[in-house]
Amino acid sequence: MHHADAPTFDPEVASRETLNSFSDFARSITWKVGLTGLAVAFLASLLSKNGQVHLAYSYLIALAYVVSISLGALFFVAVQHVTRAGWSVTVRRLAEILAMGLIPVAPLFLPLVLLVLMGSTTPFVWANAKFLAEHPLIQAKTPYLNSIFFVIRNVIYFAFWAWLARRFLTLSRRQDVTGDPAISNQLEATAAPSLLVFALTLTFFAFDWLMSLQPEWFSTIFGVYYFAGGVMAFFATVSLVVIQFQASGRMQGLVTVEHRHDLGKFLFGFVCFWAYMAISQYLLIWYANIPEETEWFSIRQNNGWEYVSLLLIFGHFVLPFLGLMSRHVKRNVGLLRFWTVWLLVMHWVDLYWLVMPALYRETGPNFGVVDIGCMVGVIGLWLAGIQRVAGDAPLVPLRDPRMHESLAFHNI
Amino acid sequence: MSEHSTSHTSSTPEPRAAAVFGASPARVGHHSRDGHAVAPAPQPAAVFAAFHTPAELIAAARKTREAGYANFDAHSPFPVHGIDDAIGIRPTRLPFFTLVAACVGFVTALAMQWWMNGVAYPFLISGKPLISIPASWPVAFELTVLFSAFTTVIAMILLNGLPRFSNPLLSDEKFLRSTSDQFVLSIDARDPKFGGALDHLRGLGTVPETVYTDPGSKALPKIIPLAGLIIVSAMMIPPVLIAKARVSTKSVPRWHFIWDMDFQPKFKAQRENLLFTDLRAMRPQEPGTVARGELEADDAFYRGLKSDDNGAVEAAQVSRQVVAQAQPADATQPADGAAAPADGAAAPADGGPPPDPLDKLPWVTEFPVAVTGQLMKRGQERYDIYCSTCHGLAGDGDGLITQRAMELEQGTWIRPVTYHSDAIRNQPVGRLFNTITNGVRKMPPMGDVIPPEDRWAILLYMRALQRSRNATPADVPTDVLPQLKDVPQ
Numbered sequence: 009m010h011h012a013d014a015p016t017f018d019p020e021v022a023s024r025e026t027l028n029s030f031s032d033f034a035r036s037i038t039w040k041v042g043l044t045g046l047a048v049a050f051l052a053s054l055l056s057k058n059g060q061v062h063l064a065y066s067y068l069i070a071l072a073y074v075v076s077i078s079l080g081a082l083f084f085v086a087v088q089h090v091t092r093a094g095w096s097v098t099v100r101r102l103a104e105i106l107a108m109g110l111i112p113v114a115p116l117f118l119p120l121v122l123l124v125l126m127g128s129t130t131p132f133v134w135a136n137a138k139f140l141a142e143h144p145l146i147q148a149k150t151p152y153l154n155s156i157f158f159v160i161r162n163v164i165y166f167a168f169w170a171w172l173a174r175r176f177l178t179l180s181r182r183q184d185v186t187g188d189p190a191i192s193n194q195l196e197a198t199a200a201p202s203l204l205v206f207a208l209t210l211t212f213f214a215f216d217w218l219m220s221l222q223p224e225w226f227s228t229i230f231g232v233y234y235f236a237g238g239v240m241a242f243f244a245t246v247s248l249v250v251i252q253f254q255a256s257g258r259m260q261g262l263v264t265v266e267h268r269h270d271l272g273k274f275l276f277g278f279v280c281f282w283a284y285m286a287i288s289q290y291l292l293i294w295y296a297n298i299p300e301e302t303e304w305f306s307i308r309q310n311n312g313w314e315y316v317s318l319l320l321i322f323g324h325f326v327l328p329f330l331g332l333m334s335r336h337v338k339r340n341v342g343l344l345r346f347w348t349v350w351l352l353v354m355h356w357v358d359l360y361w362l363v364m365p366a367l368y369r370e371t372g373p374n375f376g377v378v379d380i381g382c383m384v385g386v387i388g389l390w391l392a393g394i395q396r397v398a399g400d401a402p403l404v405p406l407r408d409p410r411m412h413e414s415l416a417f418h419n420i
Numbered sequence: 421m422s423e424h425s426t427s428h429t430s431s432t433p434e435p436r437a438a439a440v441f442g443a444s445p446a447r448v449g450h451h452s453r454d455g456h457a458v459a460p461a462p463q464p465a466a467v468f469a470a471f472h473t474p475a476e477l478i479a480a481a482r483k484t485r486e487a488g489y490a491n492f493d494a495h496s497p498f499p500v501h502g503i504d505d506a507i508g509i510r511p512t513r514l515p516f517f518t519l520v521a522a523c524v525g526f527v528t529a530l531a532m533q534w535w536m537n538g539v540a541y542p543f544l545i546s547g548k549p550l551i552s553i554p555a556s557w558p559v560a561f562e563l564t565v566l567f568s569a570f571t572t573v574i575a576m577i578l579l580n581g582l583p584r585f586s587n588p589l590l591s592d593e594k595f596l597r598s599t600s601d602q603f604v605l606s607i608d609a610r611d612p613k614f615g616g617a618l619d620h621l622r623g624l625g626t627v628p629e630t631v632y633t634d635p636g637s638k639a640l641p642k643i644i645p646l647a648g649l650i651i652v653s654a655m656m657i658p659p660v661l662i663a664k665a666r667v668s669t670k671s672v673p674r675w676h677f678i679w680d681m682d683f684q685p686k687f688k689a690q691r692e693n694l695l696f697t698d699l700r701a702m703r704p705q706e707p708g709t710v711a712r713g714e715l716e717a718d719d720a721f722y723r724g725l726k727s728d729d730n731g732a733v734e735a736a737q738v739s740r741q742v743v744a745q746a747q748p749a750d751a752t753q754p755a756d757g758a759a760a761p762a763d764g765a766a767a768p769a770d771g772g773p774p775p776d777p778l779d780k781l782p783w784v785t786e787f788p789v790a791v792t793g794q795l796m797k798r799g800q801e802r803y804d805i806y807c808s809t810c811h812g813l814a815g816d817g818d819g820l821i822t823q824r825a826m827e828l829e830q831g832t833w834i835r836p837v838t839y840h841s842d843a844i845r846n847q848p849v850g851r852l853f854n855t856i857t858n859g860v861r862k863m864p865p866m867g868d869v870i871p872p873e874d875r876w877a878i879l880l881y882m883r884a885l886q887r888s889r890n891a892t893p894a895d896v897p898t899d900v901l902p903q904l905k906d907v908p909q
Contacts, residue, residue: 287557294554297546333519418501 080242112393
């Protein structure tokens with residue numbers, strides 16, 4: 009059923025709005041900011057004794073951050089196709105573009121992969137032969153945790169993600185030209201089995217890059233935890249992008265308060281889902297009280313890390329849970345923008361909490377210019393890469409068969 | 421029987437039955453409109469008009485609201501976007517009910533678990549704190565959801581003005597088309613501007629209809645109180661059965677509703693277990709180990725021995741060895757007959773039995789616990805329960821069991837010694853404690869039955885009994901002295 013006074017939509021006008029249609033200044037600045045950020049981080053790391061080890065960990069946090077958002081976008085697109093969702097068509101292209109960020113971010117992992125192949129204890133102790141010789145328990149895990157298999161796995165992850173992201177965007181853009189409804193069915197057929205592979209690749213990516221920082225520890229729910237935070241960060245990102253684009257005059261009449269309301273609902277939902285995963289992981293380990301499992305939380309409850317843990321409980325769940333509950337907040341541009349920025353910061357804190365305690369078990373949180381430089385640098389290069397691989401894509405699917413349904417979308 | 425009923429059914433003409441049941445509401449309606457109906461006279465309940473499209477309905481609702489009507493409603497076969505705004509329905513208050521219920525559920529769950537686990541029934545589970553938030557979390561989450569879900573549904577029903585058992589609109593055939601292919605706007609008779617409602621609807625280009633109140637009786641149908649009575653009576657059956665079961669006996673075994681809960685594949689105390697060569701399901705303690713909380717390092721308190729002489733472990737070992745050696749020897753003693761019943765703790769001066777190795781141990785002579793009136797009362801109570809049956813209420817060795825055993829004259833009973841001999845009176849309190857713990861002659865070890873605190877309490881009472889036989893009037897407080905009858909004044 010369509011609303012009687014649904015807004016009119018002209019594909020010709022909409023096709024002129026792309027990332028490349030931004031001003032030249034905005035287009036050229038992202039990669040400069042990215043390189044500057046990384047350079048600042050590198051220089052700052054030279055100033056302290058343990059600086060370059062910290063740099064590797066901080067760089068890993070930044071990479072895990074942007075990858076989680078792009079993976080959240082990839083998941084969102086796949087779910088929209090599988091469920092034949094109508095409401096989300098006008099925001100789906102933004103997710104398709106964000107998911108393309110997985111392609112330019114892949115080479116950024118090379119420095120860390122190189123460290124693994126060199127057998128450095130930074131960032132992964134299991135890559136080091138001397139460490140393994142002294143730790144028979146971790147030695148027993150080498151059939152999985154060895155540098156060659158590690159590289160093979162990561163090639164598989166990124167190859168699959170790049171293929172899927174490209175397929176979603178390419179076919180969707182083909183539909184922009186032809187308007188062929190059969191393409192929607194084709195995307196749907198791709199999305200369903202891909203979600204299964206996606207779940208496995210994301211889980212093992214989280215195991216490889218985040219959980220194996222403390223290789224003696226293990227948690228089967230860990231991948232879901234990383235996924236929950238990533239999808240939440242994706243919804244925060246896409247809401248923020250929509251708000252900022254509309255504030256600068258783009259996507260007018262295409263994304264309405266109704267769509268922002270729904271993105272806000274998803275954001276709220278994944279705030280809860282993240283907390284649900286976090287407590288599920290914590291509760292079982294707390295209850296079983298087995299030393300090899302509790303050690304991971306013990307580090308995060310002592311030496312100053314307890315404040316970061318409390319910050320997550322309140323900043324990542326309690327406050328946004330209460331703050332995003334009301335529909336008035338989700339329909340208010342200013343308040344929704346505030347919570348998206350807040351949660352994007354909290355997602356960084358979450359990853360910092362996952363990664364850094366492996367380095368600073370006894371000395372407590374350590375934060376500085378290196379971390380800021382890494383975040384600015386990686387986000388800058390990620391955005392520049394997205395611009396490069398998807399900069400000419402229109403910001404909405406132009407001739408999606410469900411476009412009219414999305415434009416007329418209305419919350420009760 | 422079945423033949424009869426079949427013929428009965430077929431003999432009833434079906435069209436007639438349909439007429440009786442199917443036509444009655446309409447007929448009542450017509451009667452009432454014609455004025456033939458029974459009292460009370462029908463009043464207009466509402467007027468309504470039908471539209472063909474949702475857009476017309478929204479426009480009509482908006483105009484009706486602008487005309488100053490407040491008590492009106494729209495009816496459509498499916499949800500119509502924008503109708504809420506057109507009618508002017510206020511935002512629902514339902515979320516606030518949900519929020520309050522959620523908070524109440526959350527607090528209830530936490531308070532309940534705090535009370536149950538932390539206060540009323542503190543039960544230590546794998547060393548966790550009695551009151552711990554992580555363990556309370558799942559229940560808190562569930563109760564939050566439960567309370568808010570129930571409250572939301574109930575509040576939604578109440579806010580909608582339900583339950584409402586009859587609505588005159590629903591008895592009108594034309595109105596019922598709003599469930600299939602028409603969009604209906606109704607104005608309630610309680611609206612202050614109802615007088616002009618028909619004209620208003622005509623002004624919208626429709627042919628409005630009037631619905632009248634149900635002319636039927638307002639009394640409850642008789643079936644309702646009857647059904648209520650039956651339900652309440654039926655609800656009484658389970659409590660009555662339970663009450664009966666609690667005060668009566670049965671000659672048949674109980675029912676086992678949940679078989680695998682009543683008969684569990686586990687080993688109970690004193691049962692056989694074929695997994696072990698000694699066939700005992702209750703596993704003895706491993707040699708060289710101490711169970712948690714059973715170290716009992718305090719020799720004075722747990723064994724009545726001075727630990728500072730030889731060191732705790734040594735003294736305890738000596739004590740155990742001695743007890744182990746003494747018991748087989750005792751088993752042969754009843755053959756001695758005469759010596760044993762007299763004074764077992766036998767002073768060496770008797771020249772009879774050999775010197776007891778227990779005499780050489782460093783027994784404590786002072787109570788290792790605080791001596792209080794409360795302890796004395798506790799000791800008296802425990803003594804009367806555990807000791808007096810053999811030893812007698814005053815410790816003369818003449819309890820009821822002893823008296824009966826002596827009457828039987830079977831020769832297997834060894835009469836308990838009196839507490840009031842010098843030998844017993846001079847024994848160190850630690851030695852007496854050992855006697856209670858490990859037993860002597862016919863007296864069984866009471867250490868597994870009576871906790872150490874109570875053994876000391878019993879000893880304290882025993883000391884009081886002994887002293888009462890050797891007291892002077894000076895030992896009695898002056899204010900109760902006059903109560904003693906045979907004290908020379």
